[in-house]
Amino acid sequence: MSSFPPGLIMILAAIGLPFIPHVWRQIFMLGAIALSATGLLAGAGTHLVWSVMGFDLILYQADNLSLPFAIIFHIAAALNVIYSWHDRAWQQHCAALSYAGAAIAALHAGDLVSLFVWWEATAVTSVFLILASGTERARHAAMRYLLFQVTSGVILLAGAALLASQTGSIAFTRMELGDLASWLVFIAFGIKAAFPFLNGWLQDAYPEATATGTVALSAFTTKLAIYALARGFPGTELLIWIGAAMTALPVFFAVIENDLRRVLAFSLNNQLGFMVVAVGVGSELALNGAAAHAFVHIIYKALLFMSMGAVLHQVGTVKASALGGLYRQMPFTMVCCIIGAMSISAFPLFSGFVAKSLTMSALGETGMIWAYFVLLFASAGVLEHSGIKIPYFAFFAHDSKHKTGEAPINMRVAMGIAAFMCVAIGVFPSVLYGILPYAVEYHPYDAAHVSSQMQLLIFAMLAFVVLIRLKLYPPEIPSVVLNSDWFYRRLFPRIGRPLLSAVMLVWGSFLCQMTGYINAFWDELDKIMHSPVGGPTVSGRAVMIQAGLLSLLLAIIYATAG
Amino acid sequence: MTKSHKNNPSSVSPSGLSPSGLSGLGHKFTLVLLVIGVLLVALELFVHRHGVNAVEESFLFPAIYGFVAFLFIVQVGKWLRLLIMRPEDYYDE
Numbered sequence: 001m002s003s004f005p006p007g008l009i010m011i012l013a014a015i016g017l018p019f020i021p022h023v024w025r026q027i028f029m030l031g032a033i034a035l036s037a038t039g040l041l042a043g044a045g046t047h048l049v050w051s052v053m054g055f056d057l058i059l060y061q062a063d064n065l066s067l068p069f070a071i072i073f074h075i076a077a078a079l080n081v082i083y084s085w086h087d088r089a090w091q092q093h094c095a096a097l098s099y100a101g102a103a104i105a106a107l108h109a110g111d112l113v114s115l116f117v118w119w120e121a122t123a124v125t126s127v128f129l130i131l132a133s134g135t136e137r138a139r140h141a142a143m144r145y146l147l148f149q150v151t152s153g154v155i156l157l158a159g160a161a162l163l164a165s166q167t168g169s170i171a172f173t174r175m176e177l178g179d180l181a182s183w184l185v186f187i188a189f190g191i192k193a194a195f196p197f198l199n200g201w202l203q204d205a206y207p208e209a210t211a212t213g214t215v216a217l218s219a220f221t222t223k224l225a226i227y228a229l230a231r232g233f234p235g236t237e238l239l240i241w242i243g244a245a246m247t248a249l250p251v252f253f254a255v256i257e258n259d260l261r262r263v264l265a266f267s268l269n270n271q272l273g274f275m276v277v278a279v280g281v282g283s284e285l286a287l288n289g290a291a292a293h294a295f296v297h298i299i300y301k302a303l304l305f306m307s308m309g310a311v312l313h314q315v316g317t318v319k320a321s322a323l324g325g326l327y328r329q330m331p332f333t334m335v336c337c338i339i340g341a342m343s344i345s346a347f348p349l350f351s352g353f354v355a356k357s358l359t360m361s362a363l364g365e366t367g368m369i370w371a372y373f374v375l376l377f378a379s380a381g382v383l384e385h386s387g388i389k390i391p392y393f394a395f396f397a398h399d400s401k402h403k404t405g406e407a408p409i410n411m412r413v414a415m416g417i418a419a420f421m422c423v424a425i426g427v428f429p430s431v432l433y434g435i436l437p438y439a440v441e442y443h444p445y446d447a448a449h450v451s452s453q454m455q456l457l458i459f460a461m462l463a464f465v466v467l468i469r470l471k472l473y474p475p476e477i478p479s480v481v482l483n484s485d486w487f488y489r490r491l492f493p494r495i496g497r498p499l500l501s502a503v504m505l506v507w508g509s510f511l512c513q514m515t516g517y518i519n520a521f522w523d524e525l526d527k528i529m530h531s532p533v534g535g536p537t538v539s540g541r542a543v544m545i546q547a548g549l550l551s552l553l554l555a556i557i558y559a560t561a562g
Numbered sequence: 563m564t565k566s567h568k569n570n571p572s573s574v575s576p577s578g579l580s581p582s583g584l585s586g587l588g589h590k591f592t593l594v595l596l597v598i599g600v601l602l603v604a605l606e607l608f609v610h611r612h613g614v615n616a617v618e619e620s621f622l623f624p625a626i627y628g629f630v631a632f633l634f635i636v637q638v639g640k641w642l643r644l645l646i647m648r649p650e651d652y653y654d655e
Binding site: 137251252253255256325327328364369372376377380381383384396397398399447448449451452453454455456457458459460461462463464465467468469472473474477478479480481482483486489490 | 583584587588596598599602605606609610611612613614615618622623624625627628629631633636639642647648649650652653654
C-alpha cells in the first residue's frame with residue numbers, strides 16, 4: 001500500500017459514490033481520504049515509476065516540498081466532506097472527491113507528463129462544482145473556466161514535449177526561464193496561479209459555484225500551481241514582480257465588489273501574490289514562507305468561503321447590498337467568519353501571522369525594499385476587504401431583516417474545526433514549522449514584530465471607523481466590477497464579431513464574383529464547342545477536359561524526356 | 563436597502579443611545595480600537611522596532627502606513643467605480 005500514489009485512491013473511490021446511500025457515502029469519503037493519507041507514510045523518495053515508450057512516468061514521488069501541500073490537501077478534502085454533509089445528491093461529492101484526489105496525485109507527479117494528466121484532471125472534475133449551481137450564468141462561467149484550465153494543461157504539455165525533445169527527459173525538476181519550453185511551462189503554471197491578466201477565470205467562476213463547491217475550489221487548483229512554481233521556478237526574480245502586482249491590484253477591485261464571495265476570490269488572488277513573491281525570493285526561509293502561507297491560507301480561505309457559503313445557504317444571496325445584521329441570526333457563523341478574517345489579516349495569535357511573517361522576513365533580507373513595502377501595503381488591503389468588509393457587510397452594517405437561522409450543524413462543525421485550526425496554528429506555530437520544506441529556527445512573536453503588525457492593523461481599522469463615521473465609506477451598490485475577463489467576455493466579441501462578419505462578407509462576395517467568372521467561362525466554352533466546324537456530338541466540356549488533361553500529360557512527357 | 567442604511571453605525575443619535583444594537587456595537591468596537599491604539603502608541607515609546615530600513619523604524623511608521631494605505635485603497639476604489647462599475651446585468655444580454 002505504501003507505494004500506492006496518494007490521491008489516486010480518492011479518484012477510484014469517487015467512482016463508487018453514486019451507488020452508496022447518503023450518510024454512508026460521507027463516511028466512505030472520509031475513509032477514502034484517510035486511506036489516501038496513509039500513503040504519505042511512505043515518506044520522501046520515489047515510490048512508483050511506470051515505464052512507457054521509453055519514458056519514466058513517476059507516479060509517486062514525495063519530498064519535503066510536497067509534504068505540507070499533501071497534508072493540507074487531505075485536510076481540506078475532509079473538511080469539505082463535513083461541510084457538504086447535508087447534500088444528499090452524489091454529483092457534487094463525486095466531483096469534489098475526485099478533484100481533491102487529482103490535485104493530491106498531481107503533487108506527487110515526478111514528471112511533466114503525469115503532472116499534465118492530473119493537471120487536466122483537476123480541471124474536468126472541478127468544473128462540475130460550478131455547473132452544479134444549475135443557472136445559465138454558472139453554465140457560461142463554467143465553460144469559460146474549463147477553457148482556461150484546459151488551455152493551461154495544453155500549454156503545459158507543449159512545454160513538456162519541447163523539453164523532452166531537447167533533453168530527452170520529462171522529469172519535473174527545477175527550470176531556468178529562458179527557452180520556449182520553460183516559458184510554456186511557466187505560463188501554464190501562471191494561468192492556474194492566476195497571474196495578472198491570466199486571472200479572469202478565478203473571479204469569474206469561483207463565485208458562481210455552489211455554496212459547498214466554492215469551498216472545494218478555493219483549496220486546490222491555485223495552491224497546486226503555487227506548489228508547481230515552487231518546484232519548477234524557485235528564485236525566479238520575475239516572480240517577485242508578478243507576485244507584488246498580484247498582491248496589490250486585486251485589493252482595489254475587492255473594495256467595490258458587491259458579491260462577497262467574489263470579494264473573497266479577489267482576496268484569494270491577493271494571497272496567491274504573497275506566495276508567488278515568496279517563490280520568487282527562493283531562499284529556504286522564503287520557500288518555507290510559501291508552503292506555510294499555502295497551508296494556513298487553505299484553512300482560513302476555506303473558512304471564509306464556508307461562512308459565506310453558510311450565509312448563501314441560509315439567506316439565498318451573498319450580495320453585500322442585500323445583507324447585514326446577521327450577527328443575531330447566525331452568531332456562530334459570525335464568530336467563525338471573524339476568526340477567518342483575523343487569520344487572513346495576520347493578527348498575532350492567528351495563523352496568517354505566523355506564515356506571512358516568514359515571507360516578509362525573507363523578502364526583507366533580499367534588499368528588494370520596494371517589494372517589501374508593496375506587500376505591506378497589500379496587507380492593509382487584505383484587512384480592508386477580507387478582514388473588515390466581509391464580516392462587516394454580512395453580519396453588521398445595517399439590519400437587512402432576513403428571517404433565518406444558523407446554518408446546518410454539519411456546516412457549523414466544519415467551520416468550527418477550521419476556526420480552531422486557525423487559532424491553534426497561530427498560538428502554536430511550531431506545529432506548522434515542523435512540516436515545512438526546510439528546518440527553521442524562526443520566532444514570529446517578538447515584541448517589535450508584534451507591535452509593528454498591530455500598529456498596521458489597528459490604525460488601518462481606525463481609518464475604517466473614521467470613514468464610516470464621516471459617511472465617506474463607499475456604499476455597497478448592486479453592480480458588476482469589470483476584471484480581466486472583460487477582454488474576452490466583452491472586448492473581443494465586440495471587436496471580433498463585426499470583424500468576422502466583415503471578413504465573411506468580403507469572402508462571400510469574392511466567392512460570388514468568382515462563381516460568376518467561372519460560369520461565364522464555361523458558357524463561353526459551351527458556345528464555342530456547340531458550334532464547331534464539324535458539328536459536335538459530345539458535350540463540349542468533356543472534350544475540353546480531355547483535351548486539357550491530354551496536353552498536361554504531353555507537357556509532362558516532354559519535360560521528362562527533354 | 564436604500565443607500566441611507568448603508569453606513570448605519572454612524573447614523574447614531576448624539577446621545578449614543580440607539581434602539582438598534584448595531585450602533586451600540588459600533589460604539590464599543592470604536593472604543594476598543596481607540597484603547598488599543600493608545601496602548602500601541604505608548605508601547606512605541608518603549609519598544610525598539612527593528613525594520614528593513616530606517617523608514618520602517620521611524621516613529622509610528624506602521625500605524626501611519628496602515629492608516630494612509632487604508633484611506634488610499636478606499637479612495638482609489640471610489641475612483642475605480644467610475645471606470646469599471648457596470649449594472650448587474652451587464653454581461654447578461
